[in-house]
Amino acid sequence: MLPRPARRTRTRRASRILLALAAMAALTSVDVPDAAAGPPFGVTAQALPDASADRVGALFSGGGLDGGHFCTAAVVHSDDRDVIATAAHCLGDPDTTVFAPGYRDGEAPYGVWKVTGVHVAPGWTDGEDPDDDIAFATVAPVDEGRSGAVEDLVGGFPVAAEQPADATVTVIGYPRTDETPLRCANTTSLFSDTQRRIECPDLSGGTSGSPWLVHGALAGVLGGHEGGGAVPEVSYSAVMGDQAVELYREAADEG
Structure with a gap:
């Protein structure tokens, strides 16, 4: 594979810097609720109205x-x-x-x-x-x-791409069988360069599309690998990059 031209690399790097600055501006200019408030890490509970x-x-x-x-x-x-x-x-x-x-x-x-x-x-x-x-x-x-x-x-929610691999994420979503949303927060890891992984129980069918929130900003949605996860205990999100x-x-x- 031929190396990527240096000009394109510099352009992409500059684009990511601009995205980061835009995300910071959004976080400071938009009302950001405390999405981390809730049950202990790795515990899924009913999301109270807030x-x-x-x-x-x-x-x-x-x-x-x-x-x-x-x-x-x-x-x-x-x-x-x-x-x-x-x-x-x-x-x-x-x-x-x-x-x-x-x-x-x-x-x-x-x-x-x-x-x-x-x-x-x-x-x-x-x-x-x-x-x-x-x-x-x-x-x-x-x-x-x-x-x-x-x-x-x-x-x-503001949108914030390019989050670190070990970002702490709060997920809020509706299982198909529930009439109220659930909330779970935990530290994430990279399943691959393009997929983020979180361990939270009971995020079953219906929670696809749930926002993945980092400091109150949208950093992904439940989906991606295995449609978001083959078991309720482990969920995935495509890493949000330039395309998203x-x-x-x-x-x-x-x-």
Whole structure:
């Protein structure tokens, strides 16, 4: 393999520096809740209502809450305040998928939101590459009488790429069989250069797309290797790099 041209390497390094600076700016300019508050490391418990949990919601099929929730998503910060993040494999049928932030016990306190646009990487579209199992989508209220954007109601997590291998991550998500979200935090490790791993029990089917939060900022979503994990005790996320940040920017610009 021929060595990468030095100019491209310098350009990529400069791009990563700019991404890091942008992430730092986001963290200082956006209200960041304490996503680490909760049970001890490695223990999964019900997520109590708070600023972080309210930004996380369940994805439902069939265009309404009667269809049953099958994945999780979270509101992320954008200028038009209408962007959510989830796993790419959760948005196979966006026309009938709706998002209910803060969903609990059959109630959607912040309304129900339909998907209006989806942004996934070509690697996922062409071959469902697990390294590209992250998506950003724009949403609008199902109720045409509702004004404003989803972020106006619950706020949004900033997006922060290029996290260290041993970052401490908080995961908040909805198992398919539960009507309230679960929360678990633990130190992560790299399963590979492109996949992050966390040990948290009971993160079963339905938690795909759950935000992985580092200091209150989105650093990944549950998905990737084995669709996010073959057993509930171990979960994965594709490492969020330049491609994912570009998708985020595209979604933010769409609004």
